[in-house]
Each structure stands twice: as C-alpha cells, then as structure tokens.
Amino acid sequence: MKSIKNIILASSILILSAFTISNSLNWTISEGYEIKFSSSTGDPEGIFKTINGDIQFNENDLASSKFDFKVDVNSINTGNGMQNKHAISAKWFDAEKYPNIEFKSSNFSKTETGYSVTGTMKMHGVNKKMTLPFTFSNNVFKSIFSVNRIDFNIGESMEKVSDDIKLEVSLPVTKK
Amino acid sequence: MKKFLIHGVTAGVLAGIAGIIYQKAYEGAMLLDFSAIINPGSIVGASIFGCILMAIGYGLLERFKKPNLKGWLNVLIAVLSFLSILGPLAMILPLEVEFPEMFFGLAIPMHFFPAMIFFGLNPFFTKPRHHE
Numbered sequence: 329m330k331s332i333k334n335i336i337l338a339s340s341i342l343i344l345s346a347f348t349i350s351n352s353l354n355w356t357i358s359e360g361y362e363i364k365f366s367s368s369t370g371d372p373e374g375i376f377k378t379i380n381g382d383i384q385f386n387e388n389d390l391a392s393s394k395f396d397f398k399v400d401v402n403s404i405n406t407g408n409g410m411q412n413k414h415a416i417s418a419k420w421f422d423a424e425k426y427p428n429i430e431f432k433s434s435n436f437s438k439t440e441t442g443y444s445v446t447g448t449m450k451m452h453g454v455n456k457k458m459t460l461p462f463t464f465s466n467n468v469f470k471s472i473f474s475v476n477r478i479d480f481n482i483g484e485s486m487e488k489v490s491d492d493i494k495l496e497v498s499l500p501v502t503k504k
Numbered sequence: 505m506k507k508f509l510i511h512g513v514t515a516g517v518l519a520g521i522a523g524i525i526y527q528k529a530y531e532g533a534m535l536l537d538f539s540a541i542i543n544p545g546s547i548v549g550a551s552i553f554g555c556i557l558m559a560i561g562y563g564l565l566e567r568f569k570k571p572n573l574k575g576w577l578n579v580l581i582a583v584l585s586f587l588s589i590l591g592p593l594a595m596i597l598p599l600e601v602e603f604p605e606m607f608f609g610l611a612i613p614m615h616f617f618p619a620m621i622f623f624g625l626n627p628f629f630t631k632p633r634h635h636e
Contacts, residue, residue, distance in 0.1 A: 374599060405599055406604075407601070407604055408595065408596050408604055409603075409605025409606065409608060410593065410605070412605060413605065
C-alpha cells in the first residue's frame with residue numbers, strides 16, 4: 329500500500345513539474361531580427377529596425393502561449409532619408425501620434441505548415457483582428473503575411489503604392 | 505586639346521582630394537560611416553570624369569573657334585552640377601546603412617567641387633586676352 333502511495337506521489341510530482349516547465353517557455357528576441365516590408369509595385373520597400381516584445385511560446389502548450397509585440401514606427405528605414413521622413417509624417421504613419429505598431433495575440437493553433445496566431449493588430453490608431461501564419465524552428469520565428477494599409481487608414485489608395493504591403497518577419501529568440 | 509585635358513585631370517584630382525577631405529571631416533564630425541556607398545576611389549574617379557567632360561567642352565569651343573560661348577558653357581556646367589544633386593536625393597541606400605537622411609549632406613556639396621575647382625583653375629590654363 330505504501331509503495332502505491334509513493335508511486336502516485338512520484339507520478340504527481342513528475343506531472344506537475346512537466347506542467348510547470350511547459351508554462352515557463354519565455355523567449356527573448358535576439359540580435360539579427362528582421363522586419364522587412366515590400367509591395368508589388370516595388371515602392372515602398374524597407375525595414376523596421378526596432379521591435380520589442382513579450383514572447384511566451386510552447387509548441388506543446390499553445391493555450392498558454394502569448395505574443396505581444398511593439399514595433400517602433402520611427403525606426404522605419406527605406407534606404408532614403410526623405411522617404412523615411414515622409415513615411416513617418418501625418419500623411420502616412422503619423423508617428424508622432426501613433427509611435428508604435430502593436431500586435432497582441434489571443435489564440436494559437438497548429439496548421440499544416442506550422443502555426444497560426446490570431447490577435448489584434450493596432451496600427452495608426454486602428455485595431456484589427458488578424459490571423460498570421462508562422463513557423464518556429466531552430467529558435468527562429470518566421471512569418472510572411474500581408475496587411476492592407478487602407479484598412480488602417482495609412483495613406484490613400486494610389487497607383488504608385490499598392491494597398492497590400494507584404495511583411496516578412498524573422499525573429500531569432502533565446503530562452504529567458 | 506592637351507592643355508585642356510591637363511586642366512581637366514588636374515581639376516579632377518584636386519576635386520577628388522577635396523571630396524575625400526570633406527568626407528573624412530563630415531563623417532568624423534557626424535560620427536557616420538558611408539564608406540559602403542562612397543569611397544576615395546569613386547570620389548576621385550567621378551571628379552576626374554566630370555572635369556574631363558568640362559575640359560572636352562572647352563577644347564571643342566577652342567577647336568571650332570567659338571571662345572565667346574565659354575560663358576554659356578560655364579552656365580551649362582553650373583546647371584548640370586546643380587541638377588546632378590537629384591542623384592543622391594533619389595538614391596536608395598542599402599538598408600543596413602544607418603542614418604540615410606544624413607547622406608545628402610555628404611554627397612550634395614561634393615557635386616559642386618569639380619566645377620568649382622575647374623573654374624578656379626581656368627586662369628592658369630587660359631592665355632590672357634591682349635586688348636588692342
């Protein structure tokens with residue numbers, strides 16, 4: 329009887345410790361991350377240089393996973409100083425009023441090619457629910473998706489700048 | 505024609521040296537590094553190329569005996585130098601280069617060095633006119 333109790337106790341400790349480990353997968357964004365944007369018209373094209381975020385991700389416990397990112401709009405770089413100033417002006421991102429692009433996750437799911445995360449994208453003061461596909465391998469999160477800038481009231485629809493902007497995100501991470 | 509080519513090459517080399525000194529001073533003062541885009545070789549090469557074109561213009565006026573048009577040629581050179589600043593204004597730098605907005609302050613003044621030095625050296629390569 330005592331040995332059965334011991335087995336149950338040992339099993340309980342093992343299960344609980346496994347549960348604790350699965351909930352404690354916090355990640356820090358490492359150097360070498362990239363947030364590229366481009367469009368079918370070739371203009372605009374560039375990067376955001378600064379991102380901060382809180383990443384909790386466990387492939388075996390998606391329910392407890394969480395993404396909370398903030399991209400600094402002022403860190404935009406198109407390779408041309410005049411274009412950069414234009415991009416952060418009131419006509420486009422209005423960085424003075426809306427200094428960050430934010431994404432907060434609400435739900436994760438497994439897909440055929442990797443994962444998808446549903447959450448709220450806040451850009452230019454507009455909140456929009458979006459589902460973004462991503463992969464995670466070798467401690468690197470990668471995602472390619474498009475946003476329609478008109479949905480976020482960024483600029484006006486015009487021939488020279490396409491409405492859909494493609495984003496390519498690569499975030500190498502290390503465990504906290 | 506040889507005299508004009510010497511004029512052009514001399515002005516080009518001096519403009520190149522001025523450009524290199526300006527680059528060192530600008531990048532040093534602003535704590536910037538644009539060496540991936542502009543280097544001493546490209547500065548000297550572009551300066552010599554521009555000044556040789558000016559020299560060819562002067563040489564052609566001499567050959568076709570139209571020295572009176574030299575003033576208009578100078579105006580054309582000045583206008584082209586001014587228009588050439590559209591190049592750096594429209595230039596898309598590699599995305600890893602920091603502070604692209606500071607690039608204009610480096611590149612634009614350099615576009616005036618060749619013409620400025622070419623015009624400055626002109627009296628050394630032109631015979632003074634004798635009034636009758």
